[in-house]
Amino acid sequence: MIDTHTHYFLKDFDNDRFALIEKLREGGVSSVIEAAIDIESNFKMRKYFFDCDMVFFGAGLHPLRVAYADRIYGLQGCKKMLEVLIRTPKTVAIGETGLDFSRGVFCEADKERQRAYFIMQLELALESGMPLILHVRDCHEEALDIMKSFGEPFKGVSHCFIGSAAIAKRYTDLGFYLGIGGSCTYSKNEGRYIEFIRDLPLLPMDRIVLETDAPYLIPTGCRGRRNNSLNLSAVVSTLAQAQNMTAEEVEMITERNAKECFFNNAGTL
């Protein structure tokens, strides 16, 4: 299995980071992709995992971290750093990047800044030919419209996808895969998941990749407080049930999809 979205650089893993990675390897996880959050995390993950053959990297800036990065480095400063990071070994994606208007109250200037950094990273994706790791919350239509306005096909994953089959189709039509993780195991009673869980059987399996978002989004029924890639098995069994497939089939298809999305040109796997 390939975990297409992790944050093992976070301090939650300071005590057992490398031991855990070895456990994942023994547990059947072949690769993980570390998604960057702030500028500093881009450097941290490369420092920790530069020599670890199963860990690959995103290069990017999360929409909820652009305000801070903008104050310190400015848009051009961030762009220059990302351009260098993209060229470092084992970098396979741009991200996570996107738009997030879900938390707190965002004034128009905040939203405008998020849009500017998103567009900058979309341009980097097109220039470099790299897939995107998208983080979009509560503004799928706007993010999709921005990408569509480029008039060019993108490639990548809509990470932690929670939405209807109709929204899913807009992403897959643009060239994206859907990152499915712990959220698919959550109760139908939780408002924002109802539509998503109802439409789970309708999502196209040839466009789904697995992800944990470790240490976040631990699936229902898994023990401990931190999520990790071994818990992908809970996501696999939920998907298998929804799609009327065996767990082995889900593992095989999602691994093929992840390779197709992230490792096609890199020649790394």
Ligand SMILES: [Zn+2]
């Ligand atoms: Zn994430």
